[in-house]
Amino acid sequence: EDQVTQSPEALRLQEGESSSLNCSYTVSGLRGLFWYRQDPGKGPEFLFTLYSAGEEKEKERLKATLTKKESFLHITAPKPEDSATYLCAVGTSYGKLTFGQGTILTVHP
């Protein structure tokens, strides 16, 4: 059975304090690893897709990396507006995405 585990469940940072979120996965056949950002009361917003181990993608203060067993979302010098829940999902066959439970990030000014 496909499984996605995100850690930590919650992370509190000071503005400018860099850190990383972890997404560990067990799947029978990884097609893609997806990161989303979700603000309270809104739908998830797509951030990145990673397809193969060693791949990296960046967007502003966010950088996503992928190994054969996990993905990291690195946040460099975060700002309060980066506060959100970050979701990781793995794609398998026929468009199925299996999601982790998310990491709630709070950045204090």
Added chain:
Amino acid sequence: ETGVTQTPRHLVMGMTNKKSLKCEQHLGHNAMYWYKQSAKKPLELMFVYNFKEQTENNSVPSRFSPECPNSSHLFLHLHTLQPEDSALYLCASSQDVSGGYNEQFFGPGTRLTVL
């Protein structure tokens, strides 16, 4: 309108009511999805439609009935729901189901409360 839209944004219904959720995508995609998001639980895939054909029913109770009249519109008909069905219902779309390679784009969701 751009992206994926959902109506209504909020819905309160009794257990004997019948209501419908509507989703429309303006991205030219061919696959559409319904997800359920409950507090403290990961998003749960409910249904998948690819080119209007249902390709996935993730053991969803029959009180939830999906309908996909074309590739741009998706409905979720609700009937005789239970209080535990209260959740955020999210619609998403992607280019097609393409074996899990394509990113999905989500709507804002419908917050459903069942009394």
